[in-house]
Amino acid sequence: MLNRTLLMPSLSESLFYKEVHLLKPISFDKVFQFEKFNSLCKGFVQLAQYSEVSNRTDIFELQKGSGRRWTVQKDLDQLRQFGKHPYDEYEIIRIVGKNPFLWHDHWPVKDYAKIFECLVLREEISREADKVVSKIRDENRKFSQEGNYLSLQEVSYVAVHMRIEKDWMIHCKKLEQRSNISEICSSKEQIMQRVGNISGLKAPIVIYLAVADDLLEDNSILTGWKEGLLPFEKKKLGVLDIYKKQPYLIQSAIDYEVCLRSDVFIGNSFSTFSSLVVLDRTQKMIAMGTRELCGTNVRWLSYAYNLEGESNSPRLWATNMSDSSLQAISYGSNRISCR
């Protein structure tokens, strides 16, 4: 919209809400392949390094509004205005403000989602995810042989993003009160029960539990699953070392990959992490030419356990790519396009 190049953003390596003093920036290119991004996103979004800027002091600060009187229309008008004279004379525009954009209202999901095709993890990170996935598949193979199953049985796995860590429990309770929706916080028991009711999971099958161990107060997540569902977290799988040597952000990035590649994914439709995994999977389905995004016989099947589906199972979940707002995929929703 401004017809400008985005200077490489800095991300946060640590969790923000309680460790502000430990806040450690990590540059975009430590996580994603920088050049790959620009080549895949040519004509859409381009990134540049700070070193490419000739005059780093020639900055115009664009102040974004906030509060009730700040509307989507004002936000949009301001952006348009800053694409023109005299602002186009400045080499850098720095956008500042508490909510720099009302951004989720300016682009339809379909356009925004293109970004995800350009975000490719650095190899040293995806290699760690490869290790975790192959451990999961090894376990699956072991159990399917023990049970005298055909050795040709597909070596597939299920990933459940159990969003029950303590940062979430604080957040989701508040959100339920504020939005007057009671389907946001799911207990461990509800997750186990609903996942157990999914018809068509070929037991025995390994269930990978994607949780941030450090933030988990209840460490009994391995018990209480229906027979035939074989739960594994990082410790039982023997991959704790892989995660422990990484900062918070990279740990979640590895788990994101593991969830992305699973045969069936089950998450919480109000979690940004879960919503982005499902968006990514929906995009893969569309790229493969899948017509029935909400069928149960598709590759990249996903469910939301915080919403009730058929016979008390989790609800089937695919991203509505023609949604006009990013609200649903960035902050969550209970309208998830499959019924």
Ligand SMILES: Nc1nc2c(ncn2[C@@H]2O[C@H](COP(=O)(O)OP(=O)(O)OP(=O)(O)O)[C@@H](O)[C@H]2O)c(=O)[nH]1
């Ligand atoms: N740090 C960490 N996070 C993990 C891991 N596995 C899964 N996650 C998930 O990654 C997300 C990290 O939390 P945030 O930094 O708040 O991410 P977010 O994009 O705001 O996602 P939500 O809080 O779930 O909406 C959480 O949803 C975690 O449950 C892990 O091993 N480590």
Ligand SMILES: [Mg+2]
């Ligand atoms: Mg969060």
